[in-house]
Amino acid sequence: MRRVAGEEHAAGPECGGDLQDQSPPDYNRAVQEYERAAQLEEKPRYDLLIDWAAAYEHAGQPDNALAKLRQAATLEKSAHVYTQIARIYAEQKNWPAALEALSTAEKLDPKYAVTYSYRGKVHMLTDEPAAAVADFQRAIALNSDIPQIKEDLAQAQARVRGGQ
Numbered sequence: 001m002r003r004v005a006g007e008e009h010a011a012g013p014e015c016g017g018d019l020q021d022q023s024p025p026d027y028n029r030a031v032q033e034y035e036r037a038a039q040l041e042e043k044p045r046y047d048l049l050i051d052w053a054a055a056y057e058h059a060g061q062p063d064n065a066l067a068k069l070r071q072a073a074t075l076e077k078s079a080h081v082y083t084q085i086a087r088i089y090a091e092q093k094n095w096p097a098a099l100e101a102l103s104t105a106e107k108l109d110p111k112y113a114v115t116y117s118y119r120g121k122v123h124m125l126t127d128e129p130a131a132a133v134a135d136f137q138r139a140i141a142l143n144s145d146i147p148q149i150k151e152d153l154a155q156a157q158a159r160v161r162g163g164q
Helices: 027-040 046-058 062-075 079-091 095-108 113-125 129-142 149-161
Strands: 002-004 007-009
Touching: 027 046, 046 062, 046 079, 062 079, 079 095, 079 113, 095 113, 113 129, 113 149, 129 149
Parallel strands: none
Antiparallel strands: 002 007
């Protein structure tokens, strides 16, 4: 309960309740809800598939997430969807598949900064800090507001200087 002008009110998410009053998200339930939403449509929309993939990923089902992202890519080939595919492959340490998806993203939109940010992270994880520096610099040149990008660049530069 929360107090408003001396009165007590239920503090649920619909009325701006405190975060500590909310239980953690149930991603398995979200997956089921996206399934139901998709059944209401003749053909699932791109944005529904992207969100459905995120629910699968958070529910610990990366293969199902990849399937939904690939399905989204058939509807709309975008750098965004391919960076999301690459991110999941990178989390699985499937570096060649991650780099291939990032290459596709770059071809689709060479000005999408997230592509270079993610590729820089892959290069760092595969012990290629010089390549990471170039990608992080490109990402910053395109969009310096990407969270963590400047710190990532500094770490890559330090590894290059340190000979790592």
